[in-house]
Amino acid sequence: MEHKTQRVEELRALKIIAESLNQANDLSTVLDDVLKKLIQVTGLTTGWIFLIDEKENYTLAADHNLPEALKGDNKSPMCKGGCWCIDRYKEGRLQRASNIISCKRIEDAIKFEWGDTNDITHHATIPLKAGKEKFGLLNIASPNKTHFDDTELALLESVAFQIGTAIKRIRLSENEQHLSVLAERNRLARDLHDSVNQLLFSLMLTARGTKELTSDPKMLEMLTYMQELSQEALSEMRALIWQLRPEGLENGVLSALLNYGKVLGLTINSEIKGVIDLPNHIEECLWRIGQEALNNCKKHSGTKSACIHMEVKNNEVRLEIMDNGNGFSFKQSEVIPSLGLKSMKERTESLKGTFTILSELGKGTIVSIQMPVTKEEKY
Ligand SMILES: Nc1ncnc2c1ncn2[C@@H]1O[C@H](COP(=O)(O)OP(=O)(O)OP(=O)(O)O)[C@@H](O)[C@H]1O
Ligand SMILES: [Mg+2]
Known part of the structure; x- marks a missing residue:
């Protein structure tokens, strides 16, 4: 009889969690909410979720009721350093829900006296998966609780499976939104054209x-x-x-820029070094920056020719657009005043690159972008 009531309770818990997972489309809201519900229905006190990317970087995606010791300094104990659970996950040894013998973060918190630990010493750790894909970890703890029994772990595993599936669903829909924005832009371009x-x-x-x-x-x-x-x-x-x-971006950013130059009526010399095989997000960024640089040549340089240099070397790409026209007075230390140049700089920096302008009155202008070639973040 007691067993039966427990089963009913578990099913009720799973239902509540399934409902909360289906409600929103924003990952951080969903994770926050599901963690809160999970803690309510299990009667445990504390939980947190790490999302771990393909490069094995982890981020704290949600947390509930963390003890002072782990919350201090803007939750920094949760955002850096390793832990047994993450080590195991990375080594591929964490396939199922497990008891983690003790929590390294808590051990450190006690050792370095970061504050009250609310008597938490251990946590259960459960991988978040959907099929073969892995997304991160769900960790759950309670004061003085050093062991989670099989029933508890089985319930947590079902919840983790649901969370994994929800993460996958949300990421797919984000990707779809991105694609539909692209499709809409294409449609608009076609309509305007026709x-x-x-x-x-x-x-x-x-x-x-x-x-x-x-x-x-x-x-x-x-x-x-x-x-x-x-x-x-x-x-x-x-x-x-x-x-x-960007018609022709499928043939690479340089060819797209050369075509764009033609559209603007500029004569462009180009030089290319290294194998230019860039991920989409970098191509798109260089394309936008290059367009604005060419627009500026056309509008302000007073010449009808420009030069584009592009080089990929040691996982770094460099793009330079120069003209021998009017130039303008600009000092590197100056704050960039106007939108065109500012957005070129912001775009470059958003991909961890550096943006430089060299220009002097009567001596032409060189716009130069350098950025690391990193793989696109995948959803
Ligand atoms: N290649 C260039 N040759 C000469 N002057 C330039 C060149 N590029 C930029 N400038 C100068 O820098 C100023 C700022 O450029 P920016 O692209 O930020 O603004 P804009 O082109 O005037 O306006 P917007 O780009 O918003 O249409 C320009 O107004 C122009 O005076
Ligand atoms: Mg401009």
Whole structure:
């Protein structure tokens, strides 16, 4: 009879957790919530979740009721250093829920007197998995609890399995969102190309054709003006479509930039060193930066030619865009005042790169980007 009530309790707990896992689509909210519920239904006090990436870096993704000793200094004891549980996970020795003999973080907390440990000494540790994929660890503890029995571990394992599946679902949907944004941009580019672009083109042709019908100088002047305006709008539109859909990025960033230069009416010399095989996120970043640098050449340099150098060496990529035009007065130490240059710098730094501008009045401009070639974070 007692066994039966326990089973019912366990099922109830699993149901509550399943419900909370299905509610949100934001990973950190979901993990926070499920941890809170798990602790409520099991009657344990403390828990935390580590997400561990492919490179085996771990991050504290959620925690509930951590003792002072582990919470201090902005939870730094939970964010650095190793622990037996993470070591085992990395070595591939943690396939199922286990009792961890003792907690290294707590041991350190006692040794270095970081504060109250709430009598927590041990924790259970459960890998978060979905099929063969592993995402991290769920750790659960309670004051003076040194052992988790098989029933407890089995329940925790079922919960961990549900959490693993939810992580997978959320990551897939994030990826899908990213893809649908790309698809939407493509659609917009196509629509603009087929509608507004064609209209502007007809407008330009009509203005040109109408000039044949009159010899009135005032009229001719206005028609010429219309023709020029629509020509200008057409090239703006073409550049906008290019921004939305980097046609040719599939052939690599350099070829896309060379094409973009052509769209802008610039003559571009290029030089390439090393094998340029870059992950998508780096290509996209260099592409955006390169576009803005070429826009600037076109708008401000006063010349119609530019030079692009690209090199990949020792896991680092360097892209330089230079012109021999007007240049401008700029000191490295200055805060960048304007949006175009600022966003180039921000994009570079978001991928841990360095951004430099060398420019002097009358001496041309060199924009240079250097960044480590790292693999794209996978969802
Ligand atoms: N290649 C260049 N040659 C000459 N001057 C340049 C060059 N690139 C940038 N500049 C100068 O630096 C200023 C800032 O450039 P930035 O790209 O930040 O702004 P912008 O091009 O004026 O505006 P936006 O990029 O927002 O359309 C420019 O206004 C221009 O004076
Ligand atoms: Mg600009």
